[in-house]
Amino acid sequence: MADSAGSQSGSRKAPLSRELVLSTALALVDAEGLDALTMRRLGQELDRDPMSLYRYAANRAALLDGVSELVLDELAIFPDDPDWQAQLRKIAHDLRLLALRHPNVVPLLVTRPLSTPLGLRPLGTLRPLEQILALLIEAGFSPAAALHVYRAYYGFLCGHILNELQEYIVDPEENEAILRLGLHRLPAKSFPHLRALGPVLADYDGAAELDQGLAILLSGLAGQLSIGQRESPS
Amino acid sequence: MADSAGSQSGSRKAPLSRELVLSTALALVDAEGLDALTMRRLGQELDRDPMSLYRYAANRAALLDGVSELVLDELAIFPDDPDWQAQLRKIAHDLRLLALRHPNVVPLLVTRPLSTPLGLRPLGTLRPLEQILALLIEAGFSPAAALHVYRAYYGFLCGHILNELQEYIVDPEENEAILRLGLHRLPAKSFPHLRALGPVLADYDGAAELDQGLAILLSGLAGQLSIGQRESPS
DNA sequence: GATACATTCTCTACGCTGTAGACTTTATGC
DNA sequence: GCATAAAGTCTACAGCGTAGAGAATGTATC
Numbered sequence: 055m056a057d058s059a060g061s062q063s064g065s066r067k068a069p070l071s072r073e074l075v076l077s078t079a080l081a082l083v084d085a086e087g088l089d090a091l092t093m094r095r096l097g098q099e100l101d102r103d104p105m106s107l108y109r110y111a112a113n114r115a116a117l118l119d120g121v122s123e124l125v126l127d128e129l130a131i132f133p134d135d136p137d138w139q140a141q142l143r144k145i146a147h148d149l150r151l152l153a154l155r156h157p158n159v160v161p162l163l164v165t166r167p168l169s170t171p172l173g174l175r176p177l178g179t180l181r182p183l184e185q186i187l188a189l190l191i192e193a194g195f196s197p198a199a200a201l202h203v204y205r206a207y208y209g210f211l212c213g214h215i216l217n218e219l220q221e222y223i224v225d226p227e228e229n230e231a232i233l234r235l236g237l238h239r240l241p242a243k244s245f246p247h248l249r250a251l252g253p254v255l256a257d258y259d260g261a262a263e264l265d266q267g268l269a270i271l272l273s274g275l276a277g278q279l280s281i282g283q284r285e286s287p288s
Numbered sequence: 289m290a291d292s293a294g295s296q297s298g299s300r301k302a303p304l305s306r307e308l309v310l311s312t313a314l315a316l317v318d319a320e321g322l323d324a325l326t327m328r329r330l331g332q333e334l335d336r337d338p339m340s341l342y343r344y345a346a347n348r349a350a351l352l353d354g355v356s357e358l359v360l361d362e363l364a365i366f367p368d369d370p371d372w373q374a375q376l377r378k379i380a381h382d383l384r385l386l387a388l389r390h391p392n393v394v395p396l397l398v399t400r401p402l403s404t405p406l407g408l409r410p411l412g413t414l415r416p417l418e419q420i421l422a423l424l425i426e427a428g429f430s431p432a433a434a435l436h437v438y439r440a441y442y443g444f445l446c447g448h449i450l451n452e453l454q455e456y457i458v459d460p461e462e463n464e465a466i467l468r469l470g471l472h473r474l475p476a477k478s479f480p481h482l483r484a485l486g487p488v489l490a491d492y493d494g495a496a497e498l499d500q501g502l503a504i505l506l507s508g509l510a511g512q513l514s515i516g517q518r519e520s521p522s
Numbered sequence: 523g524a525t526a527c528a529t530t531c532t533c534t535a536c537g538c539t540g541t542a543g544a545c546t547t548t549a550t551g552c
Numbered sequence: 553g554c555a556t557a558a559a560g561t562c563t564a565c566a567g568c569g570t571a572g573a574g575a576a577t578g579t580a581t582c
Contacts, residue, residue: 165395167454187481206501213447220401236407238413247421267440274504
């Protein structure tokens, strides 16, 4: 018998479950990146035959969807908050922190919906949309206006997170080195401004910039609310 | 006898080049998606051994970077435009159209930089950043302020494009069907607003929404300009 | 023409991937 | 004890990226 790794000395291993599979997958992605999440590797991590995973996810794509869902489940939204702007700000910062906590999952979050029609996505990934719509409608926006506000808000939010993560470098020791090395590599002639910004690029206060952008956007969107209220029937 | 496609009847085939390889790769991605772009398949498309591609791209990742670059090269930016807001609006719409023209490349555009420190990216992907910085500095922003404006602007832009593409469905015939099918699948109890929005979701005027968002954002950002500098040259 | 060299392309092979299909083991109900 | 269902395993296949050696071709020099 091939009782390979640790586990119980007895014949039985811990029972598998979708939750266990997904959380192990997430841990693996967090630790070693998306590419490390292969069926074989995950099976090994769970001390099971890779094929057993197909009981809990129809295929690798579904597994990735599951991981997305699991991460988004960490996001708490309160659609009943009477201060919708404050709530949107809170959600934004929460999502930002979530992204920083699971940077390797962000490509998934942002990419998977591109290949799945809205209606067929995992429910967990649609929950934020639904709840933010609820929040906005509660705040007085018409459903259609709520959708537009959502799009502007969520688009901006995703964009910010992507942007920030693109400049983010894991090891702050190496940061300076790689940054300088990289920037030095740029032809001075065609990239003068970028090269000159080296030091400024190095300290990026993502939370502050997110706040600034949100302030602009939310106040603009709030303006549409008061206009809409004055003219349109509720 | 493997002389498959057209080409000369003689022994020689058309000479390969990086441009040819990349544009063929782009065509393949446009036509059949990112997954279809394998070394073997691309080799077959060019009627060459897959290994010959490694002369023109160090590996598959570099090939993907090359495709990103090729697409971004289509984007024209005029850093000398005296009306920076108009220029930013134009860039935004151009990039949006570019994304709609090459939807399968968007994941690449958005995802690849996440795994490459800024300084080590293909130069072609840094050009827009540099040129927009130039535009903003020319307009009177300090370099640091220009960077902040760029981040807010470009983040919003990317976010919008991603958002729009996520709701975009290729076949307008099937659109209604899949949409309804999908929405009908949603539990009415937990997704009331989303279900109710079906018709509104169906017609999404991306250009208009992009314009609206930009209007809010740019006017807000322009405000920072006038505050930042007491005496304005404009 | 002949020779040497550099470039370009091809061939073979290795270890990895997702997963279909048949099979074995274990838990459960009668 | 036995039937049935559920869970897990095994084997196998087609496809992937790409290392490394080799063949074919183009060019420079004599």
